[in-house]
Amino acid sequence: MKTLDNQKVLLCPLGCGACPEVEFAEDQVRIGETGNLAVLTNDEWNVLVDLIQAGKLSKV
Incomplete structure (x- = not known):
């Protein structure tokens, strides 16, 4: 990978x-940026990517 x-x-x-x-x-x-930051673990990031690639999340 x-x-x-x-x-x-x-x-x-x-x-x-x-x-x-x-x-x-x-x-x-x-x-994000200073004062407005989200922190994901690598596993959480991978779930997000999987959801996008599966079409379960799309543009707003």
């Missing part, structure tokens, strides 16, 4: 650079 450790993905549809990011670190995935 491909590892994403120590990678960051900016969630910025407008390209402004002031948007939240997804950060993959050793045993967790951090989503």
Whole structure:
């Protein structure tokens, strides 16, 4: 399996650079920005990805 450790993905549809990011670190995935951060375990992240890929979650 491909590892994403120590990678960051900016969630910025407008390209402004002031948007939240997804950060993959050793045993967790951090989503958000300072003061507004969600932290998922790798297993929780994988459940989220599985739900998206299975079509159970979609765009809002």
